[in-house]
Amino acid sequence: MATLDPQDSLVFSDESETAKRRLSRSPWRVLIADDDPEIHAVTKLALSDFVLENREIEFLSAYSGAETIRILRDEPNVAMVLLDVVMEQDDSGLRAVQQIRQELGNEEIRIILRTGQPGYAPEEDVITTYDINDYKTKTELTRNKLLTTVVSALRSYRQIRTINQSRKGLEKIIRAAANLMERHSIINFSEGVVTQLASLLGMNPEGLLCVRSESEELEERIIVLGAAGHYAGAIQQPLEAINNDAVLSAVMECLQAREHVYLPQATVFYIQSKGLHAAAYLENQRKLELIDHQLLEIFLANITIGFENVNLFEELKAAAYRDPLTGLPNRAEFSRLLQESLTRETENVFAICDVRHFSDVNETLGQDVGNKLLHAIGERFSAAFKDDVVVARIGADVFGLIGSRQNITPERIRQIYSEPYSAGEDRIPVTMTVGLTQLHDAQSGLDILKQCYIALKNAKLHKLNGYAYFHPQMEEDTSRRLDLVRRLRSDFLANKLEVWFQPQVSVNELKVTGFEALLRWPQADGSYIPPAEFIPLAEYSGLIVDIGAWVLEESCRALRELSTLCGRTLRMAVNVSIPQFRNLEFPNQVERVLQQYNIAEGRLELEITESIVMDDPTMVIEILKRLRSRGVGIAIDDFGVGFSSLNYIQQLPVSKLKIDRTFVQQADTSSGAVLVETISRMGQQLGLETIVEGIETVEQLNYFRQLKIAEAQGYIFAKPMPLAALKEMLELGQCSLSLLSTTPK
Numbered sequence: 001m002a003t004l005d006p007q008d009s010l011v012f013s014d015e016s017e018t019a020k021r022r023l024s025r026s027p028w029r030v031l032i033a034d035d036d037p038e039i040h041a042v043t044k045l046a047l048s049d050f051v052l053e054n055r056e057i058e059f060l061s062a063y064s065g066a067e068t069i070r071i072l073r074d075e076p077n078v079a080m081v082l083l084d085v086v087m088e089q090d091d092s093g094l095r096a097v098q099q100i101r102q103e104l105g106n107e108e109i110r111i112i113l114r115t116g117q118p119g120y121a122p123e124e125d126v127i128t129t130y131d132i133n134d135y136k137t138k139t140e141l142t143r144n145k146l147l148t149t150v151v152s153a154l155r156s157y158r159q160i161r162t163i164n165q166s167r168k169g170l171e172k173i174i175r176a177a178a179n180l181m182e183r184h185s186i187i188n189f190s191e192g193v194v195t196q197l198a199s200l201l202g203m204n205p206e207g208l209l210c211v212r213s214e215s216e217e218l219e220e221r222i223i224v225l226g227a228a229g230h231y232a233g234a235i236q237q238p239l240e241a242i243n244n245d246a247v248l249s250a251v252m253e254c255l256q257a258r259e260h261v262y263l264p265q266a267t268v269f270y271i272q273s274k275g276l277h278a279a280a281y282l283e284n285q286r287k288l289e290l291i292d293h294q295l296l297e298i299f300l301a302n303i304t305i306g307f308e309n310v311n312l313f314e315e316l317k318a319a320a321y322r323d324p325l326t327g328l329p330n331r332a333e334f335s336r337l338l339q340e341s342l343t344r345e346t347e348n349v350f351a352i353c354d355v356r357h358f359s360d361v362n363e364t365l366g367q368d369v370g371n372k373l374l375h376a377i378g379e380r381f382s383a384a385f386k387d388d389v390v391v392a393r394i395g396a397d398v399f400g401l402i403g404s405r406q407n408i409t410p411e412r413i414r415q416i417y418s419e420p421y422s423a424g425e426d427r428i429p430v431t432m433t434v435g436l437t438q439l440h441d442a443q444s445g446l447d448i449l450k451q452c453y454i455a456l457k458n459a460k461l462h463k464l465n466g467y468a469y470f471h472p473q474m475e476e477d478t479s480r481r482l483d484l485v486r487r488l489r490s491d492f493l494a495n496k497l498e499v500w501f502q503p504q505v506s507v508n509e510l511k512v513t514g515f516e517a518l519l520r521w522p523q524a525d526g527s528y529i530p531p532a533e534f535i536p537l538a539e540y541s542g543l544i545v546d547i548g549a550w551v552l553e554e555s556c557r558a559l560r561e562l563s564t565l566c567g568r569t570l571r572m573a574v575n576v577s578i579p580q581f582r583n584l585e586f587p588n589q590v591e592r593v594l595q596q597y598n599i600a601e602g603r604l605e606l607e608i609t610e611s612i613v614m615d616d617p618t619m620v621i622e623i624l625k626r627l628r629s630r631g632v633g634i635a636i637d638d639f640g641v642g643f644s645s646l647n648y649i650q651q652l653p654v655s656k657l658k659i660d661r662t663f664v665q666q667a668d669t670s671s672g673a674v675l676v677e678t679i680s681r682m683g684q685q686l687g688l689e690t691i692v693e694g695i696e697t698v699e700q701l702n703y704f705r706q707l708k709i710a711e712a713q714g715y716i717f718a719k720p721m722p723l724a725a726l727k728e729m730l731e732l733g734q735c736s737l738s739l740l741s742t743t744p745k
């Protein structure tokens with residue numbers, strides 16, 4: 001701790017209190033530079049009982065220009081120099097001036113030039129350039145004149161010092177504040193306050209910052225928020241824990257009095273900010289001066305803002321890691337929790353649950369209801385899983401779960417969402433697609449999330465039972481799929497896709513009634529990638545919209561040619577996917593090709609699957625009605641495969657049921673037969689046409705004939721083939737299927 005100068009305390013140790021206080025202020029340091037010892041003596045004598053602003057003068061002596069510079073280089077805080085112009089050389093003084101200002105960079109010291117002879121007066125511009133306070137001939141310097149000159153020089157020195165110090169202090173404060181603003185936790189910030197306070201005062205950071213809790217029952221507890229130096233261990237502990245009564249009582253005094261406390265060994269700064277009372281305790285290593293106090297006030301005001309900012313930041317953080325709608329952790333927080341779970345040996349399962357068709361709810365019932373639904377979904381998850389499972393909302397309609405194997409299973413999730421949700425006045429049934437993973441070599445939280453998404457995508461793509469567990473194979477599949485999509489796009493643009501046609505035949509007469517258009521993707525090696533593999537990708541990537549439009553056009557063009565060839569109107573069935581239906585242009589597209597190829601009513605048939613209808617019944621029914629009114633037939637493809645509500649069929653503007661191939665294969669089992677018969681009877685009762693696909697044997701054909709199914713399609717008649725081959729075949733058989741090798745019984 002810097003206290004009084006030893007010299008001063010020696011001389012004045014027995015003086016009164018007032019004298020001591022006076023002495024506690026350091027003297028003005030004045031350098032006399034003159035090669036004439038006599039001048040030194042005279043000057044000292046003249047200023048012997050000089051006191052200005054309670055401070056005396058301490059003299060330093062130099063006898064040459066060189067010595068002047070040396071002293072000023074080593075001695076701090078010299079307020080002024082009485083400088084002889086002529087010393088070892090004629091211009092030693094003037095050169096010293098230049099060195100002081102330029103080489104030493106000392107702009108604060110006041111300079112009074114003295115010369116024996118008027119002829120050595122420096123030029124005016126030297127005086128201004130080097131900030132020389134005064135120029136006097138030695139004879140001019142009578143005691144009185146010397147006094148006034150010194151007084152004004154010292155005053156101006158003090159002013160310059162104050163200004164410079166506060167400027168430096170302010171710079172420090174600004175730097176400190178900037179440093180503090182980067183500290184985003186209250187602990188980090190508090191430690192910063194101590195270190196910045198110390199650096200501001202030029203001390204070692206030995207101290208701590210405590211806060212008194214505002215809550216009633218904890219009124220007396222003082223917690224150490226931040227600490228530096230040998231107090232560092234005390235962070236986040238009660239102040240008592242540091243076992244230092246002096247610190248404890250000093251801090252208590254500060255908090256109770258709500259003001260700064262200045263003690264010989266320490267200073268305790270009181271900080272108040274929005275309901276927070278804090279005390280920063282800093283060990284003193286030197287005496288604090290007035291300028292320190294002023295700086296401290298500014299700094300502490302800054303800290304208050306800082307505290308508010310830190311609080312704000314904590315709020316921001318809460319906002320950044322919470323989903324405001326559901327109050328659940330958001331995606332960022334979920335990622336963090338995933339990351340965290342990596343560090344622990346866990347048997348955890350991670351899942352993401354995608355709410356199907358959520359956008360429909362938003363669009364048809366409004367955002368309000370949509371929000372309520374999401375809220376309800378989140379609440380039900382939380383209630384069902386209690387604290388055993390982390391529930392987060394990680395996307396608009398995607399929820400994330402982390403929990404044990406026992407807790408997170410597809411069955412459990414399904415069970416949770418099985419009941420409709422209340423959202424305002426509505427009761428909304430919800431289904432979800434779920435992607436799950438256990439830790440498969442995940443290196444980061446992001447990896448886990450990625451695995452969940454891959455599983456989810458798989459569940460969607462393969463229309464699995466609404467869920468899929470991640471498997472490392474999937475990752476390879478994913479990159480393979482991406483590659484396929486890329487190639488599909490470029491092959492489509494390069495016109496390499498083909499549309500093949502498979503005849504449909506009347507069961508009774510075995511005459512060709514129409515065709516189904518089936519897409520083919522030939523490969524360079526002559527093989528074909530099966531549609532079952534690339535159509536889902538085309539759907540998923542949206543590519544199917546353009547491809548489908550092209551298929552539609554190709555099919556209609558082919559239909560014209562085939563009808564001309566056979567001399568009668570035939571029918572063309574074209575498969576349509578969901579993304580095509582979702583494209584607002586679709587009905588127009590259909591109408592355009594109908595016109596362009598002059599397709600008569602009932603000759604174009606669109607094959608749609610149940611999933612299209614379920615995707616968005618209202619919209620789909622609307623579009624179907626419009627298409628039906630334009631004379632377009634609508635066949636329900638893959639009929640019988642998991643149609644959840646047969647009621648729908650009655651409401652749907654469809655014209656045909658297409659019995660799926662799987663029923664053909666099951667027809668020889670008794671349960672399968674019951675199903676097929678039910679379906680066919682239902683179709684007839686609803687007044688719908690029926691067609692069966694995948695007929696491969698005569699037995700199968702006979703079976704369906706007996707069920708009064710009107711049409712059939714299958715390898716028994718013909719496989720799908722390119723238009724040229726089909727034309728050839730039809731020409732040969734005169735458009736009946738006399739080419740059929742096996743005649744039905």
Ligand code: C2E
Nearest residue numbers: 518519531532535551575576577694695696713714715720
């Ligand atoms: P799908 O609409 O159910 O088409 C009938 C599928 O059954 C075709 O498979 C056809 O080649 C096959 N098939 C026909 N008769 C028989 C038979 O007797 N035995 C057996 N085992 N199979 C038979 P393909 O051509 O592989 O098409 C698969 C699926 O790809 C289609 O199923 C359809 O969902 C989709 N697809 C094909 N072309 C298009 C298209 O242009 N657009 C859309 N959106 N989907 C298409």
Ligand code: CA
Nearest residue numbers: 516575607637
């Ligand atoms: Ca089909």
Ligand code: CA
Nearest residue numbers: 637638660693
């Ligand atoms: Ca089918």
